[in-house]
Amino acid sequence: MxxxxxxxxxxxxxxxxxxxxxxxxxxxxxxxxxxKIDVSDKAATAADLAAHDVHLxxxxxxxxxxxxxxxxxxxxxxERERPDLSxxxxxxxxxxxxxxxxxFCGGGKKVDAVFERCGARKLGRxxxxxxxSQPLPDEEDLTASDPPLSPCILxxxxxxxxxxxxxxxxxxxxxxxIVLYQRNLERFARTRExxxxxxxxxxxxxxxxxxxxxxxxxxxxxxx
Ligand SMILES: Cc1cc2nc3c(=O)[nH]c(=O)nc-3n(C[C@H](O)[C@H](O)[C@H](O)COP(=O)(O)O)c2cc1C
Numbered sequence: 001m002x003x004x005x006x007x008x009x010x011x012x013x014x015x016x017x018x019x020x021x022x023x024x025x026x027x028x029x030x031x032x033x034x035x036k037i038d039v040s041d042k043a044a045t046a047a048d049l050a051a052h053d054v055h056l057x058x059x060x061x062x063x064x065x066x067x068x069x070x071x072x073x074x075x076x077x078x079e080r081e082r083p084d085l086s087x088x089x090x091x092x093x094x095x096x097x098x099x100x101x102x103x104f105c106g107g108g109k110k111v112d113a114v115f116e117r118c119g120a121r122k123l124g125r126x127x128x129x130x131x132x133s134q135p136l137p138d139e140e141d142l143t144a145s146d147p148p149l150s151p152c153i154l155x156x157x158x159x160x161x162x163x164x165x166x167x168x169x170x171x172x173x174x175x176x177x178i179v180l181y182q183r184n185l186e187r188f189a190r191t192r193e194x195x196x197x198x199x200x201x202x203x204x205x206x207x208x209x210x211x212x213x214x215x216x217x218x219x220x221x222x223x224x
């Protein structure tokens with residue numbers, strides 16, 4: 001294992017498969033960046049976390065701000081047993097829908113809090129993905145860029161990229177959001193397979209903007 005290689009366990013919390021799809025799309029990108037990646041939707045104990053330096057939680061929200069049932073045993077065990085995770089680092093990608101208002105991304109937020117209580121060190125801020133509230137882009141999204149964006153865009157990143165954020169800017173205290181436009185994606189793809197592939201590409205494109213890549217960088221990575 002090279003010194004820069006990190007062993008990452010992607011922990012999936014899902015009811016209907018979106019979080020699994022995000023994990024499956026992320027895996028090859030992280031492998032290409034030189035890391036060792038495992039993905040699990042069944043981890044339930046602290047022992048299941050022991051072999052990896054970094055845990056990346058990709059977690060949806062169900063019910064009213066609830067943790068998906070497949071990852072609930074892990075969250076409950078960590079809460080109850082409070083194992084010492086201070087030797088581990090973690091990140092959270094929370095999937096939700098902003099129309100749920102107060103419980104937006106509640107599942108990811110709860111799992112985030114549990115890892116924090118066990119002493120794990122968080123890498124960056126939680127990424128909150130608002131995945132389903134908008135079938136089509138609104139005027140504000142299109143005119144936020146100069147020149148304005150096409151109404152056919154498949155997704156958008158809202159917020160300030162990591163690395164360009166300032167602690168003194170109140171705007172930067174809002175979590176970043178990635179919005180995927182369901183109807184544009186459905187028009188773009190001819191088959192369900194193409195749709196799934198394009199959702200993955202669009203999500204990674206917007207994650208690229210989150211980490212500060214521009215259109216040219218994304219084009220070079222095949223994520224245009
Ligand atoms: C029954 C139900 C309840 C939901 N409750 C919430 C919620 O309280 N807060 C939220 O942000 N999203 C909520 N969502 C949206 C899901 O988190 C979102 O669609 C997510 O992409 C689903 O991911 P999954 O396919 O991995 O389960 C809910 C979705 C469903 C179907």
